[in-house]
Amino acid sequence: MSDIAPDAPPVLRFAPSPTGLLHVGNARTALYNALFARQWGGTFILRYDDTDTARSTAEFADAIAQDVAWLGLAPDRVEHQSRRLVRYDEAVARLKALGRLYPAFESEDELEAKRQSRRRRGLPPVYDRAALKLTDAARAALEAEGRRPHWRFRLDGRQVVWDDLVRGRQGVDTATLSDPVLVREDGSYLYTLTSVVDDIDMGVTHVVRGEDHVTNTGVQIEIIEALGGFVPRFGHHNLLVLPSGEGLSKRLGHLSLRALREEGEEALAVASLAVLTGTSLAVEPSASLEALAAKIDFAKISRAPARFDPAELSALTAATLHHLPFEAVADRLAALGVGGSEGFWLAVRGNLARLGEAADWWRVVEGPLEPVTAAEDAAFLAQAAALLPEGEWDQEVYPRWISALKPASGRAGRALFHPLRLALTGCESGPEMKALLPLIGRDRAAARLRGERA
Numbered sequence: 001m002s003d004i005a006p007d008a009p010p011v012l013r014f015a016p017s018p019t020g021l022l023h024v025g026n027a028r029t030a031l032y033n034a035l036f037a038r039q040w041g042g043t044f045i046l047r048y049d050d051t052d053t054a055r056s057t058a059e060f061a062d063a064i065a066q067d068v069a070w071l072g073l074a075p076d077r078v079e080h081q082s083r084r085l086v087r088y089d090e091a092v093a094r095l096k097a098l099g100r101l102y103p104a105f106e107s108e109d110e111l112e113a114k115r116q117s118r119r120r121r122g123l124p125p126v127y128d129r130a131a132l133k134l135t136d137a138a139r140a141a142l143e144a145e146g147r148r149p150h151w152r153f154r155l156d157g158r159q160v161v162w163d164d165l166v167r168g169r170q171g172v173d174t175a176t177l178s179d180p181v182l183v184r185e186d187g188s189y190l191y192t193l194t195s196v197v198d199d200i201d202m203g204v205t206h207v208v209r210g211e212d213h214v215t216n217t218g219v220q221i222e223i224i225e226a227l228g229g230f231v232p233r234f235g236h237h238n239l240l241v242l243p244s245g246e247g248l249s250k251r252l253g254h255l256s257l258r259a260l261r262e263e264g265e266e267a268l269a270v271a272s273l274a275v276l277t278g279t280s281l282a283v284e285p286s287a288s289l290e291a292l293a294a295k296i297d298f299a300k301i302s303r304a305p306a307r308f309d310p311a312e313l314s315a316l317t318a319a320t321l322h323h324l325p326f327e328a329v330a331d332r333l334a335a336l337g338v339g340g341s342e343g344f345w346l347a348v349r350g351n352l353a354r355l356g357e358a359a360d361w362w363r364v365v366e367g368p369l370e371p372v373t374a375a376e377d378a379a380f381l382a383q384a385a386a387l388l389p390e391g392e393w394d395q396e397v398y399p400r401w402i403s404a405l406k407p408a409s410g411r412a413g414r415a416l417f418h419p420l421r422l423a424l425t426g427c428e429s430g431p432e433m434k435a436l437l438p439l440i441g442r443d444r445a446a447a448r449l450r451g452e453r454a
C-alpha cells in the first residue's frame with residue numbers, strides 16, 4: 001500500500017442504482033471498496049441508490065445482492081435511499097435556510113434554448129442563474145401560472161481541490177459548471193444530493209468510484225461543506241472498456257456478472273481481472289479474495305481506460321481453479337453431485353477449464369463407464385488386469401503396476417500408456433493416471449481392462 005493507510009477503521013460503500021444488471025466495471029468499483037474496507041478492518045456498505053423510482057426495480061436490487069454475494073463481498077450493512085427521504089428533506093431545508101438552494105422555473109425547452117444561444121456566442125453552455133435575479137413578484141407570478149420550481153444548489157464558483165487516491169492532486173473549477181439541480185419539479189431528489197447526505201450520515205471515509213464522477217466530486221465537496229459534513233477521501237479509478245474500446249453499459253447488458261456466472265467463470269477470476277486490469281500489477285490468478293485485497297494499491301491504477309478481455313477471463317478461470325484448495329469448492333462440488341473428497345479434487349483440478357467439468361471426472365471415477373478398448377490391445381489389457389497390484393491402493397499403485405507391466409508386455413511409451421488410459425477412463429487425455437487409479441479402485445479398473453462397463 002502507498003500512503004493510504006487509514007488512521008481509523010474506514011467506512012466505504014458501493015452505491016449502485018438498481019436499474020440493470022451489474023457488469024464487470026461495476027464489480028471493479030464494488031471490489032475496490034469492499035476489499036479496501038476488508039483490508040483495513042473497516043465497514044463495507046451496500047447502498048441502493050434507488051430514488052429514481054421510474055427506473056429502479058426490486059428485481060434488479062435482488063440481482064445486485066446475488067452478484068455481490070457471488071463475488072464474495074458480504075456487506076456489513078445494506079441501505080436503501082428510498083427509505084431515507086426524511087433525511088433528504090432535512091438537508092434541503094438546511095440548504096434553503098443557508099441560502100444555497102434557490103428555486104428555478106425554466107422548462108427543459110427553455111434551458112435548451114439558453115444553452116444553444118450561449119454556444120452561438122462562444123460561451124460554455126452553463127446555466128445563467130436567471131432564477132436568482134427573479135423578484136418576489138415575478139416568482140409569485142410564475143407560481144400563479146401553475147409552474148412548480150426545481151431547486152438548484154448555488155455553487156461558490158471556486159477551485160475545489162482534493163488529493164485523489166488514484167489521480168493525485170485534482171481540481172474542479174465550479175465557476176465553469178451549472179448550479180446543479182438537487183430537487184426536481186415533482187419534489188424528488190437527485191443523486192448529487194442524496195449521495196452526499198448518505199455519505200455524511202453513514203460516516204463514509206473513502207469514496208472510490210469511476211472517473212466519470214470527477215466533476216461530481218467537485219460539486220459534492222461544495223455541498224458537503226455547505227452541510228458541515230466530513231469530506232471523505234475520494235478516489236476515481238479508470239473505467240473498463242471492451243476490447244473494441246467501447247464503454248461498458250449496464251443498460252446494454254455488457255459483460256453482466258450474471259452472464260459470466262452462467263458461463264461458468266469463477267468469481268475469483270472475475271474479481272482478479274476486474275481489480276488488476278488497468279493497473280501496473282500483473283494480471284494473475286489469486287488464491288483468495290484476501291490475497292487480492294492485499295494487493296490493492298490505488299496509486300497503481302493507471303489513467304488510461306482498462307481493456308477487459310473476456311478471452312483472458314476464461315484462461316484466468318482455469319488458472320484459478322488449478323490452485324483452489326478443496327475447502328474453497330467443497331460446497332459447490334457437492335451441489336454438482338460430486339461425492340469425491342480432497343483427493344479427488346487434487347487429482348482433477350489441474351485439468352479443469354470450468355468447475356462443472358469436475359462432475360465429468362467424477363463420473364469417470366465412479367462409473368459406470370464404457371471402456372474404450374481396441375481389438376489389437378485385448379491381450380495386452382488382459383495381461384494388465386492380471387498384473388494389477390494387490391495391497392493398498394495409494395498414489396504408488398500406478399508406478400508399481402507400470403514397472404511390472406512394462407517388462408512383462410515389452411511395451412513402452414504411447415503403446416503402453418494410451419490403451420490403459422482409454423480403457424480406464426474412456427478418454428484420450430485427462431488427469432494423471434497416478435492420481436486417478438486409486439480413485440477408480442481395483443475392481444472397477446479390472447473390469448474396465450476386461451472391456452466391461454463398470
Ligand code: GLU
Pocket residue numbers: 014015016017049191195208209213
Ligand atoms: N449510483 C451512483 C452510480 O452508480 C453512485 C456513484 C457513487 O459512488 O457516488 O454511479
